[in-house]
Amino acid sequence: xxxxxxxxxxxFSIGPVPITHVVLTTWAVMVVLxxxxxxxxxxxxxxxxxAQTVLELLVGTIDAQIESTMQSDPAxxxxxxxxxxxxxxxxxxASAIPNVEPPTAHLETDAAxxxxxxxxxxxxxxxxxxxxxxxxxxxxxxxxxIPLNLVEQIxxxxxxxxxxxxxxxxxxxxxxxxxxxxxxxxxxxLMALDLLTGAVQAYIFAVLATVFIGAAVSGEGAENPRKDxx
Numbered sequence: 612x613x614x615x616x617x618x619x620x621x622x623f624s625i626g627p628v629p630i631t632h633v634v635l636t637t638w639a640v641m642v643v644l645x646x647x648x649x650x651x652x653x654x655x656x657x658x659x660x661x662a663q664t665v666l667e668l669l670v671g672t673i674d675a676q677i678e679s680t681m682q683s684d685p686a687x688x689x690x691x692x693x694x695x696x697x698x699x700x701x702x703x704x705a706s707a708i709p710n711v712e713p714p715t716a717h718l719e720t721d722a723a724x725x726x727x728x729x730x731x732x733x734x735x736x737x738x739x740x741x742x743x744x745x746x747x748x749x750x751x752x753x754x755x756x757i758p759l760n761l762v763e764q765i766x767x768x769x770x771x772x773x774x775x776x777x778x779x780x781x782x783x784x785x786x787x788x789x790x791x792x793x794x795x796x797x798x799x800x801l802m803a804l805d806l807l808t809g810a811v812q813a814y815i816f817a818v819l820a821t822v823f824i825g826a827a828v829s830g831e832g833a834e835n836p837r838k839d840x841x
Contacts, residue, residue, distance in 0.1 A: 619717070637714045640701050669693075676818065681825035688824060691731055695724065696817035699775070703809025706783045707802065713809070716780040718772065725772040728820045732764075736827030745827065771819060778812050 619631040651666050659667060673693045677685035702720070705713040714720040736745040749760040782805040 619719070632712070633714050633717050633720065636705055636711060637702070637720060640698065640705060640714065644697060644701060673817075677821055680818065680821045681828065683825075683828065688735070688821070691727075691824075692817050692821055695727070695820055696813050699724065699816055700810055700813035703779055703813060704806055706779075706805060706809070713779055713783060715775055715812075716783050718776050721772040721776040724775070724816070725768045728771060728823060729764075729768040731820070732823050732827045735824050739828040748827070767819075767823060771816060775812055775816055778808060782808050 621629040622632050622635050623630050651662055674685040677688050677692055702714045705711050749757050
């Protein structure tokens with residue numbers, strides 16, 4: 612990464628609206644995922660092939676993670692959590708393409724993803740507990756905690772954005788410096804580590820989103836999701 616991650620480079624403009632390289636990369640990732648999902652799911656069968664088996668394994672893993680975290684049916688949350696994980700994973704891995712910066716290495720993309728989780732938390736909290744029931748959760752365990760609980764709602768969303776941005780941006784930045792100093796072959800292990808870090812960060816973001824939504828749905832903290840099973 613040669614430029615500041617806080618500076619967006621304009622690729623072209625549509626009338627008065629500038630289209631940045633980050634937006635183009637984001638659109639490209641979405642198109643690749645949309646086309647890939649269409650091709651993988653258009654001919655599903657009872658006896659799955661290799662591609663369908665991998666897809667079913669991925670969906671099963673996401674469902675298991677949601678169920679173990681939230682102790683509820685994963686179906687209402689599968690689309691959101693699965694989409695967040697897969698999009699962030701491929702967006703992070705865009706760094707493997709020469710001269711392409713991953714969208715998640717820019718604050719704008721990470722802020723949008725965190726805002727989606729914030730809105731989903733409120734939506735599912737109100738849907739599960741009703742407007743009044745959801746508002747009451749901010750007064751737990753005492754009404755004195757209302758300001759702190761409100762601040763926590765905002766700060767944990769901010770932490771989602773900063774965590775993803777910091778980890779992805781730093782990885783791309785380090786690989787870019789080593790590549791410019793050491794040539795093409797030397798940074799390969801670092802690039803492999805960057806891909807692994809991208810996968811881990813996608814997983815962490817999806818898990819934290821599940822925890823936050825689960826806390827809103829249950830009306831309590833999700834740090835100990837199995838306590839109701841005893």
